[in-house]
Amino acid sequence: xxxxxAPEVNAGSMADIAFLxxxxxxxxxxxxxxxxxxxKLPPTDEVVDPPVIKQRNIFTVVVNKDNRLLVEExxxxxxxxxxxxxxxxxxxxxxxxxxxxxxxxxxxxSSSDNPEKAIISLKNDRxxxxxxxxxxxxxxxxxxxxxxxxxxxxLNPMAGMSYTEAQKRYSDPRTTANEKxxxxxxxDEVKNMYPQKLSEAEPSKTN
Amino acid sequence: xxxxxTASLPDIVFMLLFFFMVATVMRDSTLMVQNxxxxxxxxxxxxxxxxxxxxxxxKPSGRYSDKYGSQARIQLNDKFxxxxxxxxxxLAERASKRQELQNVLTTALKVDGDTNMGLITxxxxxxxxxxxxxxxxxxxxxxxxxxxx
Numbered sequence: 001x002x003x004x005x006a007p008e009v010n011a012g013s014m015a016d017i018a019f020l021x022x023x024x025x026x027x028x029x030x031x032x033x034x035x036x037x038x039x040k041l042p043p044t045d046e047v048v049d050p051p052v053i054k055q056r057n058i059f060t061v062v063v064n065k066d067n068r069l070l071v072e073e074x075x076x077x078x079x080x081x082x083x084x085x086x087x088x089x090x091x092x093x094x095x096x097x098x099x100x101x102x103x104x105x106x107x108x109x110s111s112s113d114n115p116e117k118a119i120i121s122l123k124n125d126r127x128x129x130x131x132x133x134x135x136x137x138x139x140x141x142x143x144x145x146x147x148x149x150x151x152x153x154x155l156n157p158m159a160g161m162s163y164t165e166a167q168k169r170y171s172d173p174r175t176t177a178n179e180k181x182x183x184x185x186x187x188d189e190v191k192n193m194y195p196q197k198l199s200e201a202e203p204s205k206t207n
Numbered sequence: 208x209x210x211x212x213t214a215s216l217p218d219i220v221f222m223l224l225f226f227f228m229v230a231t232v233m234r235d236s237t238l239m240v241q242n243x244x245x246x247x248x249x250x251x252x253x254x255x256x257x258x259x260x261x262x263x264x265x266k267p268s269g270r271y272s273d274k275y276g277s278q279a280r281i282q283l284n285d286k287f288x289x290x291x292x293x294x295x296x297x298l299a300e301r302a303s304k305r306q307e308l309q310n311v312l313t314t315a316l317k318v319d320g321d322t323n324m325g326l327i328t329x330x331x332x333x334x335x336x337x338x339x340x341x342x343x344x345x346x347x348x349x350x351x352x353x354x355x356x
Contacts, residue, residue, distance in 0.1 A: 015216045029227055034253045035345070036251070036343045037343065039343070042335070044336060063324075078355060124328070126328065127324070127325065128324040130327060131355075132354060134245040135245070138249050138346075138351045141249040167251075168251075171251065
């Protein structure tokens, strides 16, 4: 039998098929990743002997069912929370061993000893709105970040970025391991100066 | 004038196609609750998708509101759930992940802004019971003042 050349496959519709698939993936794609406020919950096991914390080292923020704020037993607008929290964290009222040499606060003896001891306690009602709660959380985290930014800029004047930017770079998967290793001690230093001690209170048993 | 050759058109389209195929993350559950997230600006990016489990909550949306009422509900995967189901869900999700990831899982709470904190407190208590302590309040990027009105 005479050998015939195999007929060429018509590839004219290839583009149409590819376009169809392309459009499907275009429509289903969500490229952006989610972001939000990271928190760590306390473990449930009962602490046998809870450490005694001085009242002056606790900064109490209560959000009630009408979404109003009570900060250290005073009514406050949310726009003032960041300043108030910063003033509390940066107070550095401790003496001797508990003194804080980098704090720039008022050194008020009725406020926190040093940032390491300072705890922010956030309480909410069951009827508090989630949006307002997140707004308050955001402002409290912002207070920590502002202070860390300040110290980071003082310690690393040549870094060319703020603490928050450096942190973002550090958690970016595209950053090289080498750069991460360089950033880590700098970040940790600042983190240890202002450790984030933000406690979300246990829900009260009675309601 | 000669016609422009379109022979390389499939190649170009295929290139685009592969890009989108690789970049695509399919939505794995359809939302049955209203989900307008609150805004925040002190945020961190969420971990890789395979290390995250999602818990949705909010008022049942559109066609579900007749059947399920207007009270805020929890949605796990594709079903409405009660607070009591959260622990079982977390354990099942954890078991479905690779061993080395089981301890680094984050729970992303995608909760509608108008939900009451009571529901979220309940979820948090359930998460603590099963030791899923890393959580993320998923938010939109924006100024906090958008949350107050």
